[in-house]
Amino acid sequence: MKKLLYVASECVPFVKTGGLADVVGALPKEFDKEYWDIRVVIPDYTCIPPQYRDNFHYVCNFNMGVGPYIGEKYVGVMEYEYMGIKYYFIDNLEYFECFYPYGDTRYDIEKFTFFDKAVLSMLPVIDFKPDLIHCHDWQTGLIPVYLKTEFQSNPFFWGIKSMMTIHNLKFQGIWDVKTIQGLSGLPMDLFTPDKLEFNKAGNMLKGGLVYADYITTVSDTYANEIQTPYFGEGLDGLLSSRHFDMKGIVNGIDYIAYDPNTDMSIYKNYDKTNFRNYKKVNKTRLQEDLDLAVDDKKYMIGLISRLTDQKGLDLINYCIEGIVDDFTQLVVIGTGESQYENMFRHYAWKYPDRVSANICYDENLARKLYAAADAFLMPSRFEPCGLTQLISFRYGTVPIVRETGGLRDTVEPYNEYENTGDGFSFSNYNGDELLNTVNYSKSIFFDTRSNWNKMVERGMNKDYSWANSKGSYEELYNYLIGE
Numbered sequence: 201m202k203k204l205l206y207v208a209s210e211c212v213p214f215v216k217t218g219g220l221a222d223v224v225g226a227l228p229k230e231f232d233k234e235y236w237d238i239r240v241v242i243p244d245y246t247c248i249p250p251q252y253r254d255n256f257h258y259v260c261n262f263n264m265g266v267g268p269y270i271g272e273k274y275v276g277v278m279e280y281e282y283m284g285i286k287y288y289f290i291d292n293l294e295y296f297e298c299f300y301p302y303g304d305t306r307y308d309i310e311k312f313t314f315f316d317k318a319v320l321s322m323l324p325v326i327d328f329k330p331d332l333i334h335c336h337d338w339q340t341g342l343i344p345v346y347l348k349t350e351f352q353s354n355p356f357f358w359g360i361k362s363m364m365t366i367h368n369l370k371f372q373g374i375w376d377v378k379t380i381q382g383l384s385g386l387p388m389d390l391f392t393p394d395k396l397e398f399n400k401a402g403n404m405l406k407g408g409l410v411y412a413d414y415i416t417t418v419s420d421t422y423a424n425e426i427q428t429p430y431f432g433e434g435l436d437g438l439l440s441s442r443h444f445d446m447k448g449i450v451n452g453i454d455y456i457a458y459d460p461n462t463d464m465s466i467y468k469n470y471d472k473t474n475f476r477n478y479k480k481v482n483k484t485r486l487q488e489d490l491d492l493a494v495d496d497k498k499y500m501i502g503l504i505s506r507l508t509d510q511k512g513l514d515l516i517n518y519c520i521e522g523i524v525d526d527f528t529q530l531v532v533i534g535t536g537e538s539q540y541e542n543m544f545r546h547y548a549w550k551y552p553d554r555v556s557a558n559i560c561y562d563e564n565l566a567r568k569l570y571a572a573a574d575a576f577l578m579p580s581r582f583e584p585c586g587l588t589q590l591i592s593f594r595y596g597t598v599p600i601v602r603e604t605g606g607l608r609d610t611v612e613p614y615n616e617y618e619n620t621g622d623g624f625s626f627s628n629y630n631g632d633e634l635l636n637t638v639n640y641s642k643s644i645f646f647d648t649r650s651n652w653n654k655m656v657e658r659g660m661n662k663d664y665s666w667a668n669s670k671g672s673y674e675e676l677y678n679y680l681i682g683e
Contacts, residue, residue: 201234201235201236201237202235202236202237202331202332202677202678202681203236203237203238203239203328203329203330203331203332204228204236204237204238204239204330204331204332204333204334204677205238205239205240205241205319205323205328205330205332205333205334206224206227206228206238206239206240206241206334206336207240207241207242207316207319207333207334207335207336207340207343208220208221208224208240208242208335208336208337208339208340209242209243209301209302209312209315209336209337209339209340210224210242210301211224211225211240211242211287212224212225212226213225213249213252213282214242214245214248214249214252214287215242215245215247215248215301217300217301217302218367218506219367219451219585219587220336220337220367222451222453222454222587223336223365223367223418223451224240224242224336226452226453226454226666227452227666227669227670227673228240228285229283229284229285229666230666230667230670231670231674233284238285239285239286239287239288239328239330240285240286240287240288241287241288241289241290241319241322242287242288242289242290243289243290243295243296243301243311243315244256244276244278244289244290244291244292244296245296245297245298245301246293246296246297246298247298247299247300247301248289252280252282255280256278256279256280256289257278257279257280258276258277258278258279259277259278259279259288259326260276260277260322260325260326261274261275261276261277261291262275262321262325263275264317264318264321265385266313266314266317266383266384266385267313267381267382267383267384267385267386268382268385269310269379269382269383270310270313270314270383270385273292273294273314274292275290275291275292275318275321275322276290276291276292277289277290277291277322277325277326278291288322288326290315290318290319290322292314292318295310295311295314295315296311305373305374305375306375306379308339308373309373309375309379309380309383309404310383312338312339312340312342312373312404313342313380313383313384313404314383315339315340316339316340316341316342316343316346317342317346317384319333319340319343320343320346320347320351320357323356323357324354324356329356329360330360331359331360331361331681332360332361332362332363332677332680332681333347333360333361333362333363334362334363334365335362335363335364335365335408335412336365336367337365337366337367337368337371337405338371338372338373338404338405338408339373339404340364340408341364341372341373341403341404341405341406341407341408341409342384342386342404342407342408343362343408344362344364344407344408344410344411344412344413345386345390345396345407345408345410345411346386347360347362347411348362348411349386349387349390349411350385350386361413361414361680361681362408362411362412362413363412363413363414363415363416363676363680364408364409364412364414364415364416365415365416365417365418366405366409366415366416366417366418366426366584367417367418367584367585368584369405369417369426369431369432369433369435369584370433370510371405372398372403372404372405372406372433372435373403373404373405374398374401374402374403374404375401375402376401376402377391377396377397377400377401377402379402380396380402380404381402390407394410395407395410396410398434398435399434405435406435406438409435409438409439409442410438413445413680414445414446414447414676414680415439415442415445415446415447416446416447416448416449416676417446417447417448417449417584418448418449418450418451418584418585418606419448419449419450419451419584419585419605419606419608419609419610420447420448420449420450420609421448421604421605421606421608421609422448422582422583422584422585422605422606423446423447423448424448425582425604425605426439427439427440427443431582447672447676448609449669449672449673449676450585450606450609450610450664450669451585451587451590451606451669452590452664452665452666452667452668452669452670453587453590453591453594453664453665453666454665454666455594455663455665455666458567458570458591458594458595459594460475460570460571460594460595460596463567463571465563465564465567465568466482466567466568466570466571466572467481467482467485467486467568467571467572468481468482468485468571470482470571470596471660472596472657472660472661475596475653475656475657475660476653479571479572479574479596480496482568482571482572483496483498483500483572483573483574484496485568485572486500486531486568486569486572487500487529487572489568490531490556490558491552491556492529492531492552492553492554492556493529493553493554497527498527498528498529499527499528499529499574499575499642499645499646500528500529500530500531500572500573500574500575501523501528501529501530501531501573501574501575501576501577501600501638502531502533502569502570502572502573502575502576502577502592502597503516503530503531503532503533503534503576503577503578504532504533504534504566504569504570504576504588505532505533505534505536505578505588506534506535506536507534507535507536507537507540507541507544507559508536508537508540509537509581510580510581510582510583511578511579511580511581512578512579512580512581512602512629512634513540513543514631515579515629515630515631515634516577516579516631516634517540517543518631518634519631519632519634519635519638520543520547522635522638522639523635523638524547524551524554524555527642527646528554528642529554529555529556530547530554530555530556530577531555531556531558531569531572531573532544532555532556532557532558533558533560533561533562533565533566533569534558534559534561535559535560535561541557541559544557544559545557545559570591570592570594570595570597571595571597573592573597574597574598574645575597575598575599575600575624575641575645576588576589576592576597576598576599576600577600577638578599578600578601578602578607579600579601579602579626579634580601580602580604580605580607581602581604581629582604582605583601583602583604583605583606583607584605584606585605585606586601586605586606586607586610589601589606589607589610589611589623590610590664592659593610593622593659593660593662593664594660594664596656596657596659596660597656597659598622598623598624598641598652598655598656598659599611599622599623599624599659600623600624600625600637600638600641601623601624601625602625602626602627602629602634603625603626603627607625608625610664611623611624611625613625614641614644614655616644616648616651619651619654620658621655621658622655622658622659622662623655623659624637624638624640624641625637
C-alpha cells in the first residue's frame with residue numbers, strides 16, 4: 201500500500217478561507233483505499249467548529265526545538281477520522297488559539313515554521329512513514345527544505361519524497377533572512393540566491409520550490425504563465441529552471457455538494473433536461489428577495505468573488521455603466537478592498553432595480569445566485585484555477601472570463617459559426633474588450649436563445665468532478681514513488 205501525507209494550513213470541513221481548503225478536503229477521498237493510505241495534517245486551530253474539535257482523540261505529545269528565536273516548544277498530536285480519511289492536528293495553543301487561521305505575516309511565518317518542523321517530527325512518533333509528502337502553498341514550504349537537510353541524518357526519513365503545489369504564487373512567506381534563520385534554525389548557507397534567499401530576504405515558498413522533488417499548480421496555463429516575468433512574482437527564473445519537474449492539474453469541485461438537482465439552498469431544483477423552465481423560477485425568486493425588478497426576461501449577471509485587484513474589478517469599474525443597461529441586472533456577492541465594496545454599493549444605490557451589492561460572503565445566497573444567473577463574470581488579472589466558473593457550468597450559468605490561467609483551460613469560447621463552446625472570453629486586460637464580450641453575450645442571449653440554451657447544456661455536460669483530476673495526481677504519485 202502506498203502512503204501519502206497531505207500537509208496544509210486549512211482543510212474543509214474544519215477550517216476554510218479559500219479554494220485551498222476545498223482541494224485538501226476533497227482530493228484524498230477520491231483515491232481507492234485498497235491501494236492508497238492517504239492522511240492529512242493541519243494545525244489544531246481553536247476556531248475549528250466544536251462538533252469536530254470536541255471529538256478529536258489525543259495521540260501523543262513531545263517537546264521540539266526549532267530555531268533560537270522559538271526555542272523548545274510543546275507539540276501535541278490529535279487525531280480524527282472523517283469520511284474514511286485520518287486527519288492529524290498539530291496542537292499548540294500559543295500558536296493556534298485564534299478566531300481566524302491567519303494573522304500578521306511575521307507571526308504567520310513563525311507559526312508555520314513551527315508547524316512544518318512539527319509535522320516531520322511527529323512522523324516517527326506516530327510510526328507513519330509516508331512515501332510522499334504533498335505540501336500545499338507557502339505555509340508548508342519549509343517541509344521539503346527540512347526533509348532534505350536537517351532530517352536527513354535520521355534514517356527514518358530516507359527515501360521520503362516531497363511535492364509542492366502552488367495554489368496562488370502571489371503569497372510566498374517572505375521576511376528578512378535573520379528572522380527566518382532564527383525561527384527555523386536552518387544553517388545560514390541555505391540563505392543564498394539559489395536556495396532560500398529572495399531579493400535579500402528569506403522566502404519560505406521558494407525553499408519548497410527548490411527542494412521539492414516535484415511541483416504542481418492548479419491549471420496547465422498557469423503552470424506556463426508563472427514561468428514568465430508578468431505572472432512569475434519574481435520566481436519565474438526558478439520555475440523555468442524546474443520546467444521538466446512541473447505540471448498543471450485543474451482543480452475539481454464536489455459534484456455531490458454542487459448539484460442543482462438536489463441543492464436544498466436553491467428555490468427550485470432542476471437538471472440539464474428541464475433548466476429551460478426552472479432556471480427562470482430561481483431568477484424571479486432571487487429578484488424578489490434582492491428587491492430587483494422582477495422580470496425573467498432580464499439578463500442576470502452574477503459575480504461571486506473576493507473584491508480585490510486580482511479579480512479584474514477595475515475593468516468592471518471602467519465599463520459598469522455599459523454593462524447594467526435597461527435589460528441587464530448585476531448581482532455581486534463578496535468582501536474585500538473598501539474601494540470595490542464602495543463601488544458596488546454606489547451602483548446599487550444609483551440603480552436599485554438593476555444592481556444588488558451583497559457585501560458579505562453567504563454560501564446560501566451564493567448558491568441561489570449560481571442557480572438564478574444567466575451568466576457569470578470573471579475578468580481576472582490572473583487566476584491560478586478558479587472554481588466559480590466550474591460551479592457555474594454545473595448550475596447551467598454561462599461564464600464570461602478573461603483568458604488567463606485556469607479560466608483559459610476550462611472555458612471554451614463560443615463560436616457562432618460552428619455552434620461550439622460553453623462560455624465567452626476575451627484575451628487582453630482591457631475594459632473595452634470586457635464590455636464588447638459582455639455585449640456579444642447579450643446578443644446571443646436575446647437574439648438566438650436556442651443557441652444560448654445549447655451552450656448551457658454543453659456546460660452542464662462537462663465533468664469537472666474530482667474523479668477527473670484524481671487520475672492525473674495518481675499518475676504523478678506513482679511516477680514519484682515508483683511502481
